[in-house]
Amino acid sequence: MRKSGWAAATGIGSLVLLLAACGGSSGSTSAAGSGSAPASSGSSGPASATAAATATKSAGSSASAKSSHSAQPQASSGAVIFPPVGTTVMVVQKSSVGFVLAEANGSVVYTYDKDTKGGAPTCTGSCAEAWPPVTGTPKAGPADTFPGTFGVVKGAGGVEQITYDGLPLYTFKGAKPLSVAGNGVGGVWHVVPLSASDISGA
Numbered sequence: 001m002r003k004s005g006w007a008a009a010t011g012i013g014s015l016v017l018l019l020a021a022c023g024g025s026s027g028s029t030s031a032a033g034s035g036s037a038p039a040s041s042g043s044s045g046p047a048s049a050t051a052a053a054t055a056t057k058s059a060g061s062s063a064s065a066k067s068s069h070s071a072q073p074q075a076s077s078g079a080v081i082f083p084p085v086g087t088t089v090m091v092v093q094k095s096s097v098g099f100v101l102a103e104a105n106g107s108v109v110y111t112y113d114k115d116t117k118g119g120a121p122t123c124t125g126s127c128a129e130a131w132p133p134v135t136g137t138p139k140a141g142p143a144d145t146f147p148g149t150f151g152v153v154k155g156a157g158g159v160e161q162i163t164y165d166g167l168p169l170y171t172f173k174g175a176k177p178l179s180v181a182g183n184g185v186g187g188v189w190h191v192v193p194l195s196a197s198d199i200s201g202a
Contacts, residue, residue, distance in 0.1 A: 088136035088162060092144045092198045095180045099199075101164060101192035104141060106177025109134050109169040113188035117166030124156040131182075131189070133161040134169040143200045148192075164192055 083089060089104035102108045110131070114122045123131050137160075138150035148165035155161040161168045172182030172189070183191045 083139055084137075086136050087139050088134060089139050089141050090144075090146075090150065090162070090164075091141035092146075092194045092196075093178055094196075095178050095191070097180050097183060097191060097193075099194040099196055100180065101146075101169075101194055102178070103134065103171070107171045107175065108178065108180050108182070108191055109164075109171055110182050110189045110191060111164070111167045112170060113190070115168050118153075120153060121155045121161050121168040121170075123168075123170060128156065128170075130173050131170040132173055133159060134171060135159055135161055138162045145198055145200060146194070147198065 090109075091102055091104050092099050093102040093106065093108065094100075095102075095108060100108055112121075112123050112131070121128075121133060123133075133155050135155075138152070140146055140150070146164075151163040151166065152160045153163050153168055155168065163169060169192075170189075172179075172185075175181050180191055182189050
């Protein structure tokens with residue numbers, strides 16, 4: 001038992017010396033510290049290399065974020081800011097029919113020909129089951145500038161439905177993200193066409 005313990009101690013000592021040599025060449029105090037802590041587990045070599053690679057990658061991405069003027073300036077401080085609960089972020093998305101208005105989750109939104117600007121939504125009941133209203137407080141995505149304006153109108157049951165240029169917005173139930181399968185259905189459902197120029201930096 002003593003003999004195997006001595007062998008293990010010798011192996012660990014060799015590993016520590018090897019790591020110290022590697023750490024000394026990098027000139028990084030934090031990398032050397034992180035490598036020596038788990039020396040007894042025998043996995044400090046790869047962990048140290050991974051930590052160094054991550055640090056390098058973080059430094060690189062940080063520099064690129066500053067140079068490209070990211071759409072989320074709060075990223076430079078390391079803080080992630082989420083919109084308030086109940087907010088629906090609206091974005092410009094590229095689809096098979098061009099750039100269209102969609103929710104941030106990729107659900108393309110539609111207008112209904114039987115609705116009128118500034119009027120209450122007319123797609124209710126069974127219609128709204130197939131074409132759910134887009135609800136919440138509208139907020140433009142950080143990289144998007146829209147030529148029209150968002151608003152809210154009271155729908156069935158007092159639901160606040162989002163509008164674009166006065167027209168209530170809907171999604172097509174069961175549609176996959178970025179799908180425009182609802183476009184032209186019945187000749188009365190239409191995507192909201194936009195363009196690449198509505199995306200900042202495009």
